[in-house]
Amino acid sequence: MVRNFPPDFIVRVDKEACINCLRCVRECPFGVHEYDKEKKKWKRHHEKCVACLRCAYMCPTQAISIEKHPMEYSPHPVWTNKVRKDIKTQAETGSVILTAMGNELPYLNYFDRLVLDACQVTNPSIDPLREPMELRTYIGRKPEKVDLEEDNGVDLKTKIAPNLKLETPIMFAHMSYGSISIEAQLSMARAAKEVGTYMGTGEGGMHVDLYPYADHIITQVASGRFAVHEEYLKRGAAIEIKIGQGAKPGIGGHLPGTKVTAEISQTRMIPEGSDAISPAPHHDIYSIEDLSRLIYALKEATRYKKPVFVKIAAVHNVAPIAVGIIRAGADAVVLDGFRGGTGAAPQVHRDHHGIPIEVAIASVDQRLREEGIRHWGSIIASGGIRSSADVAKAIALGADAVYIGTAALVALGCTVCKKCYTGKCPWGIATQVPELRKRLNPDEGARRAANLLKAWSHELKEILGALGLNSIESLRGNRDRLRGVGLSDVDLEVLGVKPAGR
Amino acid sequence: MCGLGGIFNRDGKRIPGNDIITMARMMRDRYDGRGGGFAGYGIYPKYAEYYALHLFFRDEEAKEATEEFLKDRVAIIKDEEVPMRNVKEIPKENIVWRYFVEVPHKFKSKKEYLAQEEDYIIDTVFTINDEIDGAFVASSGKNMGVFKATGMPDDVGRMYKIEKYKAYCWITHGRFPTNTPGWWGGAHPFNLLDWSVVHNGEISSYGTNRRYLEAHGYKCRLLTDTEVVAYLFDLLVRKQGLSIRSAAIALTPPFWKHIDKMPEPKRSIYTALRMTYAPAMLNGPFAIIVANRDTMVGLNDRIKLRPLIAAKSGDFVYIASEEAAIREVQPELEKLWAPRAGNPVIARLYDDVREEVIH
Numbered sequence: 001m002v003r004n005f006p007p008d009f010i011v012r013v014d015k016e017a018c019i020n021c022l023r024c025v026r027e028c029p030f031g032v033h034e035y036d037k038e039k040k041k042w043k044r045h046h047e048k049c050v051a052c053l054r055c056a057y058m059c060p061t062q063a064i065s066i067e068k069h070p071m072e073y074s075p076h077p078v079w080t081n082k083v084r085k086d087i088k089t090q091a092e093t094g095s096v097i098l099t100a101m102g103n104e105l106p107y108l109n110y111f112d113r114l115v116l117d118a119c120q121v122t123n124p125s126i127d128p129l130r131e132p133m134e135l136r137t138y139i140g141r142k143p144e145k146v147d148l149e150e151d152n153g154v155d156l157k158t159k160i161a162p163n164l165k166l167e168t169p170i171m172f173a174h175m176s177y178g179s180i181s182i183e184a185q186l187s188m189a190r191a192a193k194e195v196g197t198y199m200g201t202g203e204g205g206m207h208v209d210l211y212p213y214a215d216h217i218i219t220q221v222a223s224g225r226f227a228v229h230e231e232y233l234k235r236g237a238a239i240e241i242k243i244g245q246g247a248k249p250g251i252g253g254h255l256p257g258t259k260v261t262a263e264i265s266q267t268r269m270i271p272e273g274s275d276a277i278s279p280a281p282h283h284d285i286y287s288i289e290d291l292s293r294l295i296y297a298l299k300e301a302t303r304y305k306k307p308v309f310v311k312i313a314a315v316h317n318v319a320p321i322a323v324g325i326i327r328a329g330a331d332a333v334v335l336d337g338f339r340g341g342t343g344a345a346p347q348v349h350r351d352h353h354g355i356p357i358e359v360a361i362a363s364v365d366q367r368l369r370e371e372g373i374r375h376w377g378s379i380i381a382s383g384g385i386r387s388s389a390d391v392a393k394a395i396a397l398g399a400d401a402v403y404i405g406t407a408a409l410v411a412l413g414c415t416v417c418k419k420c421y422t423g424k425c426p427w428g429i430a431t432q433v434p435e436l437r438k439r440l441n442p443d444e445g446a447r448r449a450a451n452l453l454k455a456w457s458h459e460l461k462e463i464l465g466a467l468g469l470n471s472i473e474s475l476r477g478n479r480d481r482l483r484g485v486g487l488s489d490v491d492l493e494v495l496g497v498k499p500a501g502r
Numbered sequence: 503m504c505g506l507g508g509i510f511n512r513d514g515k516r517i518p519g520n521d522i523i524t525m526a527r528m529m530r531d532r533y534d535g536r537g538g539g540f541a542g543y544g545i546y547p548k549y550a551e552y553y554a555l556h557l558f559f560r561d562e563e564a565k566e567a568t569e570e571f572l573k574d575r576v577a578i579i580k581d582e583e584v585p586m587r588n589v590k591e592i593p594k595e596n597i598v599w600r601y602f603v604e605v606p607h608k609f610k611s612k613k614e615y616l617a618q619e620e621d622y623i624i625d626t627v628f629t630i631n632d633e634i635d636g637a638f639v640a641s642s643g644k645n646m647g648v649f650k651a652t653g654m655p656d657d658v659g660r661m662y663k664i665e666k667y668k669a670y671c672w673i674t675h676g677r678f679p680t681n682t683p684g685w686w687g688g689a690h691p692f693n694l695l696d697w698s699v700v701h702n703g704e705i706s707s708y709g710t711n712r713r714y715l716e717a718h719g720y721k722c723r724l725l726t727d728t729e730v731v732a733y734l735f736d737l738l739v740r741k742q743g744l745s746i747r748s749a750a751i752a753l754t755p756p757f758w759k760h761i762d763k764m765p766e767p768k769r770s771i772y773t774a775l776r777m778t779y780a781p782a783m784l785n786g787p788f789a790i791i792v793a794n795r796d797t798m799v800g801l802n803d804r805i806k807l808r809p810l811i812a813a814k815s816g817d818f819v820y821i822a823s824e825e826a827a828i829r830e831v832q833p834e835l836e837k838l839w840a841p842r843a844g845n846p847v848i849a850r851l852y853d854d855v856r857e858e859v860i861h
Contacts, residue, residue, distance in 0.1 A: 122680040138777050138780075148748055372718075469785045469786065473780035473783055474783055474785035477710050478713075479709055480712075
């Protein structure tokens with residue numbers, strides 16, 4: 001049968017510019033470029049190209065350009081090229097389609113329909129270069145009130161539960177050692193320490209190289225329980241129980257044995273070469289009371305010195321679930337929206353499960369307030385945060401802080417080619433192949449990751465200044481400073497935001 | 503732009519309203535005539551033990567509905583129309599009536615009901631404002647009252663015959679509204695129980711503050727940002743037991759870079775207050791005067807984006823937007839100063855006045 005499957009991309013090479021140095025052959029982990037030395041002929045396997053642009057940028061004579069392949073099926077609005085290609089792929093393989101990064105379907109992006117307020121006349125805007133501007137954020141449980149004995153001097157009677165102190169309300173999301181390289185993790189760990197924020201280990205444990213940054217690292221306890229032991233829990237700044245992930249709500253994870261190298265085997269505490277399976281549910285958490293037991297088991301193990309977070313995918317019933325999590329004892333609930341990224345997920349889950357982070361923040365924040373327990377725990381939002389504006393909007397909707405994953409990787413060189421699950425990341429991020437890993441220098445990576453945080457923090461300060469606020473807590477949940485443009489009445493009601501013009 | 507003023511006698515000596523009207527008149531170019539008002543403490547010594555409810559009614563119907571509601575809820579000791587003279591500058595929009603009420607005996611049978619009694623009055627006030635069309639409670643404290651309307655404050659003062667009342671604490675406000683329509687209820691002072699607030703500026707953190715208060719059962723329905731200040735003081739001081747000074751640390755906290763350098767245990771106290779009361783922090787440009795039965799407080803935002811002047815002369819304390827307003831009523835001053843951003847100036851009955859250094 002004819003395989004009538006047009007490639008996605010076409011590699012164009014300027015033959016006059018090409019000097020046959022074969023650099024592209026060495027650079028491409030997918031085998032797009034092939035040179036027959038005897039016949040002195042090039043063959044480009046266009047169908048293997050993922051448009052990562054590695055070869056184009058490494059070509060010393062800039063002879064290569066990658067373009068969208070002009071050949072397509074006859075246009076059809078319903079039976080798009082993507083739909084037809086997916087069907088053909090599955091007809092051939094009989095398999096689930098695997099992919100990576102975040103949701104690709106064109107759902108409404110609420111962030112792009114929300115606009116921020118600004119000062120004019122009646123309240124002066126504040127110039128952050130001249131006036132103090134504060135982004136410090138504490139994540140964790142706050143008391144209902146402060147009890148002071150003020151008779152003779154002042155005596156603090158209230159004991160504050162352990163909180164994480166963030167100098168900017170942006171953290172690096174959990175991406176495990178295994179899904180990404182130690183160089184990528186090191187880059188983020190150094191940046192987090194420099195800027196005064198945190199990164200997550202993901203489920204891959206904490207590599208010894210990360211120990212110097214452990215006070216800026218949040219450890220994760222997920223359904224596979226890889227690497228979880230007392231020292232690991234005590235070493236980090238906080239612990240996060242991962243229940244679900246926005247990119248693949250309701251399903252587990254699978255790190256193929258081929259990726260379980262000696263170092264990963266040590267860090268995760270599993271045999272070398274064995275598949276690392278994270279089951280869909282935690283098999284000791286089938287209910288909210290089970291979750292509560294794990295939360296308190298972790299708190300007991302760490303002598304109540306570490307805040308414990310619980311991460312869930314934002315799903316339809318996110319508000320009552322999040323309230324339950326906070327009532328179960330979590331110090332923060334992490335909401336991962338359906339645009340959240342992943343190193344590997346079945347396309348059907350990535351694109352069709354879960355809800356947008358914006359509405360999840362709004363409904364969880366509102367429900368916690370209605371129940372009078374908003375101060376019991378913080379809300380950390382993640383999944384599709386692309387810019388400082390998204391951060392500001394997420395906070396105005398009610399989040400305390402955000403996690404960034406994809407954005408952090410892009411800062412490290414990722415071009416979002418969506419092939420993380422192959423383990424062949426051409427930019428040395430989502431890979432364990434030594435030759436590929438060398439492509440990311442952690443010193444350079446740390447500088448760029450820190451720069452991203454600094455740039456966004458600077459922009460956040462400018463945003464606050466334009467809003468006439470000099471501290472981030474006055475933006476938190478301040479939906480009055482947002483307006484919706486082109487949103488339906490129901491959307492506005494759920495978001496708790498007025499339409500522009502009102 | 504708005505203007506505000508306050509006179510406080512530390513010995514509890516009651517003075518007629520003439521001086522506060524003068525103070526208000528001196529700042530006329532700060533207002534546009536769409537709201538002015540006064541609050542006086544100590545004006546009803548004969549009924550000092552009862553809650554004095556000042557009400558605006560749009561018409562007789564609203565009054566009847568309110569009285570029907572009040573009848574089942576509180577014991578009305580006395581009620582009367584608030585005496586007013588006609589002034590050509592202010593069209594009379596409302597019937598203004600006052601009720602001296604007490605909470606029925608069943609709520610007073612035990613000591614711990616006292617706090618509940620105040621919550622009961624608050625609930626009464628919110629219910630009237632919320633559910634009875636055309637009725638609005640302007641004030642609900644004991645031995646005090648709020649007099650306000652749409653107009654220049656000195657005209658409002660004349661209309662209400664303010665000069666005939668005697669108080670040991672007077673505060674006034676004139677409005678130049680930029681965020682909400684001018685209506686009688688929207689004029690300052692805002693009051694809840696004993697707390698009265700006048701405010702010049704804008705609470706840019708209003709959305710955050712309002713949602714925090716709503717989670718504590720307060721209803722912000724007055725279409726203005728100022729009411730949150732009154733409710734925040736009620737929550738932090740009356741309900742949660744903070745001192746006014748500690749409440750000021752919560753509402754206009756020092757910057758973290760300063761807190762970080764404080765010695766222990768001060769640092770822990772400030773950190774605890776700031777972490778806990780982050781959603782209560784007032785942000786944006788403001789100068790406010792807050793009063794209750796024994797205190798008058800002047801407070802600025804953390805970077806002093808609105809004017810506020812304080813002065814002292816014998817047993818009198820003055821706070822105003824403009825120095826001229828103070829000097830006009832008291833040319834002989836021992837001390838006049840501009841309080842630092844975020845530092846509360848606290849004048850207490852039978853005590854001194856001082857600027858509390860928290861910044």
